[in-house]
Amino acid sequence: MRFDFQALPKLSGRARPIIDVVVEGLDFAPQACLLDTGASEVRMGAHVAELVGLELDTADVTGVVVGGLQTTGRAARVQLTLRQSAHTWFSTVYFCDPWPWAFGLLGLAGLDPFLTIVDTYEEWVELQPLAR
Amino acid sequence: MQASIQNPVTVAKRQFMFGRDDVERAMAGQSPEPIASHYVVIGEGRFPPKQVIIALTGLDRADFTTHHARRILKGLGFAVGRLDEGRLDDETRARARERRTRHREDLASAGAGGARALGRPSAQELEPFIGKWVATRGPHVLIAADHPSTVVDWLAEHAQQADSMFRVPETEQQASGLAPL
Numbered sequence: 001m002r003f004d005f006q007a008l009p010k011l012s013g014r015a016r017p018i019i020d021v022v023v024e025g026l027d028f029a030p031q032a033c034l035l036d037t038g039a040s041e042v043r044m045g046a047h048v049a050e051l052v053g054l055e056l057d058t059a060d061v062t063g064v065v066v067g068g069l070q071t072t073g074r075a076a077r078v079q080l081t082l083r084q085s086a087h088t089w090f091s092t093v094y095f096c097d098p099w100p101w102a103f104g105l106l107g108l109a110g111l112d113p114f115l116t117i118v119d120t121y122e123e124w125v126e127l128q129p130l131a132r
Numbered sequence: 133m134q135a136s137i138q139n140p141v142t143v144a145k146r147q148f149m150f151g152r153d154d155v156e157r158a159m160a161g162q163s164p165e166p167i168a169s170h171y172v173v174i175g176e177g178r179f180p181p182k183q184v185i186i187a188l189t190g191l192d193r194a195d196f197t198t199h200h201a202r203r204i205l206k207g208l209g210f211a212v213g214r215l216d217e218g219r220l221d222d223e224t225r226a227r228a229r230e231r232r233t234r235h236r237e238d239l240a241s242a243g244a245g246g247a248r249a250l251g252r253p254s255a256q257e258l259e260p261f262i263g264k265w266v267a268t269r270g271p272h273v274l275i276a277a278d279h280p281s282t283v284v285d286w287l288a289e290h291a292q293q294a295d296s297m298f299r300v301p302e303t304e305q306q307a308s309g310l311a312p313l
Contacts, residue, residue, distance in 0.1 A: 006252050010259065051281060067308070
């Protein structure tokens with residue numbers, strides 16, 4: 001499955017490698033996640049958990065610093081699906097509050113089931129599901 | 133304070149009086165319905181022309197045509213457009229078209245659930261929505277709001293399928309996130 005990079009207004013940087021991921025229960029609103037091979041985990045704003053009705057009261061809580069900001073992540077094992085793909089997998093997602101960033105972060109833990117190809121010249125990223 | 137200028141407008145053989153200010157007032161705080169093709173720009177939002185005329189007149193949507201509604205609003209000085217026109221120059225549009233075609237071919241050859249034109253909104257398309265949560269489909273913004281729950285509620289209410297949902301970043305840091313462990 002191939003995803004175009006997302007260009008952003010008024011920012012000097014390049015278009016970003018964004019992958020749209022459906023969190024179970026929110027099929028009509030895939031969440032844009034920044035492909036972040038420098039991160040180990042999958043992180044999203046706590047609002048996503050609220051939108052899908054996930055109860056996180058008993059979830060494991062960890063503190064993490066993202067971009068210099070301390071935030072708190074509550075872990076939940078959720079089913080994820082690539083947008084417009086039948087490929088579904090389970091991953092631990094840390095739903096974080098506060099989450100002032102524009103996108104979720106798709107770290108290495110979210111990329112386990114895929115061969116990931118990034119073409120920064122043509123500005124696309126492709127995830128090829130692996131059978132293992 | 134200067135009085136708002138009102139113009140006589142005939143819709144469905146009935147005459148109404150309204151002007152730009154009336155239109156802006158009527159649409160303030162309203163969420164746009166899904167845009168099939170034509171739209172009118174009011175404030176920061178893009179609305180289907182029929183939605184605007186219905187809000188102003190109370191008429192039924194079957195009583196008049198989209199083209200008539202569009203003509204009226206254009207006559208009041210509002211920018212109008214069509215989703216397939218875009219705001220890109222010819223070269224950028226040609227490049228985007230080429231990329232979409234290639235993308236479609238790639239998807240078809242990969243058998244990845246059908247060849248649907250994907251693509252994403254351009255930076256220009258997103259610019260009016262900096263700081264807001266958006267749901268996008270293909271190169272267009274479906275809905276923009278201050279809160280993600282408003283976006284999701286709108287999608288559910290109007291039975292719309294988005295390709296992507298995110299906040300249009302205001303700063304470099306919001307866009308990058310940086311890499312936590």
